[in-house]
Amino acid sequence: MRGRELALDTAVIGNSSETAQTPALISEAHFEQFYRRNSEGLWAYLYRMGGDASLADDVLQKAFYRFLRTPLRSAEEAQLRGLLYKIGTNLMHDHWRSEKREKNWRTAMPGDEPSVPASDSALRNDMQKVFDRLKPQERTLLWMAHVEGADHREVAEVVGVKENSVKVMLFRARAKLGRLLADAGLSPEGKR
Amino acid sequence: MNENGCAYEEAVTRSGGAIEGPLAEHVRGCQSCQENAAVAGWMTQLRAQSRPRKGLPTPEMLWLKSRVMQIQDAQLRAVDTIRIVHVIVYGFVGLCWSVFLTWKGSAISQWFGDIRSGHFVSAITGSSPISISFLLMLGALICMTVVATLPAILAEE
Numbered sequence: 001m002r003g004r005e006l007a008l009d010t011a012v013i014g015n016s017s018e019t020a021q022t023p024a025l026i027s028e029a030h031f032e033q034f035y036r037r038n039s040e041g042l043w044a045y046l047y048r049m050g051g052d053a054s055l056a057d058d059v060l061q062k063a064f065y066r067f068l069r070t071p072l073r074s075a076e077e078a079q080l081r082g083l084l085y086k087i088g089t090n091l092m093h094d095h096w097r098s099e100k101r102e103k104n105w106r107t108a109m110p111g112d113e114p115s116v117p118a119s120d121s122a123l124r125n126d127m128q129k130v131f132d133r134l135k136p137q138e139r140t141l142l143w144m145a146h147v148e149g150a151d152h153r154e155v156a157e158v159v160g161v162k163e164n165s166v167k168v169m170l171f172r173a174r175a176k177l178g179r180l181l182a183d184a185g186l187s188p189e190g191k192r
Numbered sequence: 193m194n195e196n197g198c199a200y201e202e203a204v205t206r207s208g209g210a211i212e213g214p215l216a217e218h219v220r221g222c223q224s225c226q227e228n229a230a231v232a233g234w235m236t237q238l239r240a241q242s243r244p245r246k247g248l249p250t251p252e253m254l255w256l257k258s259r260v261m262q263i264q265d266a267q268l269r270a271v272d273t274i275r276i277v278h279v280i281v282y283g284f285v286g287l288c289w290s291v292f293l294t295w296k297g298s299a300i301s302q303w304f305g306d307i308r309s310g311h312f313v314s315a316i317t318g319s320s321p322i323s324i325s326f327l328l329m330l331g332a333l334i335c336m337t338v339v340a341t342l343p344a345i346l347a348e349e
Contacts, residue, residue, distance in 0.1 A: 043244050065254070147238075
């Protein structure tokens with residue numbers, strides 16, 4: 001380990017497009033600033049993606065660990081944030097996959113049904129229920145564009161699609177959310 | 193409705209639902225932007241209701257843990273390498289023993305037969321098929337076996 005810097009020489013993310021040819025370094029001071037600017041936003045994103053605060057806590061930490069071990073292609077804030085959200089999104093997908101596997105395994109064993117904690121169900125308020133009805137990719141698209149104010153290039157990187165497709169996908173996701181809000185009586189039109 | 197949306201789409205998206213000035217005038221006349229503004233307002237509300245109840249970990253703690261994890265990973269990689277070397281050494285020693293036993297099998301069984309029948313003297317003095325080179329090879333193999341297994345035995349203890 002060299003002084004106060006971490007050698008980011010290990011690619012730990014599955015997607016090869018995230019790995020860079022030249023390993024980059026991030027200083028502790030730079031990381032601190034970056035963390036303070038983005039940790040709460042990432043937590044909110046993870047919380048709304050999974051609908052579970054403790055899951056968001058876990059994934060947040062894992063996402064930053066992975067971020068610190070990923071070769072950086074650029075020190076630009078938008079790119080770093082895109083990378084961080086992509087790692088977070090991948091980790092959520094990993095979680096859902098393992099949860100699905102566990103569910104399949106448990107349902108194969110009679111009398112061992114997983115119980116949903118009461119606190120989790122209490123957290124799922126009306127807004128979360130509507131948001132949960134969107135596909136994970138649609139949630140990511142809407143969150144990145146509306147909450148994080150990311151441009152189409154950044155959204156494309158996080159979602160893993162072509163930049164040209166983002167506009168149409170975003171339009172469809174927005175239309176779907178609009179319909180869901182209207183159905184739930186949460187949109188201005190629905191309240192009329 | 194056009195899926196490519198409106199030229200003001202990004203501006204409305206980033207507004208968070210709080211639209212003022214000339215943009216507001218445009219939104220009043222554009223259905224796509226009205227829907228976009230409604231979603232933007234709702235998303236802003238959703239973000240406002242997504243605050244962590246307890247404090248998030250400090251960056252210093254994450255940094256430190258990350259460093260510790262990197263050291264642990266390096267140690268694990270080193271242990272893996274040692275394990276592979278061990279397997280290769282065990283394999284090599286086992287192969288040497290099997291070659292030796294196959295090659296000198298009849299001589300060994302005769303030697304054991306001599307010892308069992310009480311011909312210790314002939315077994316030692318060399319009238320048996322056991323030669324000095326045989327004994328040297330046996331000694332070398334025993335040494336190799338001890339050297340290969342000693343680290344594992346000491347680690348167990």
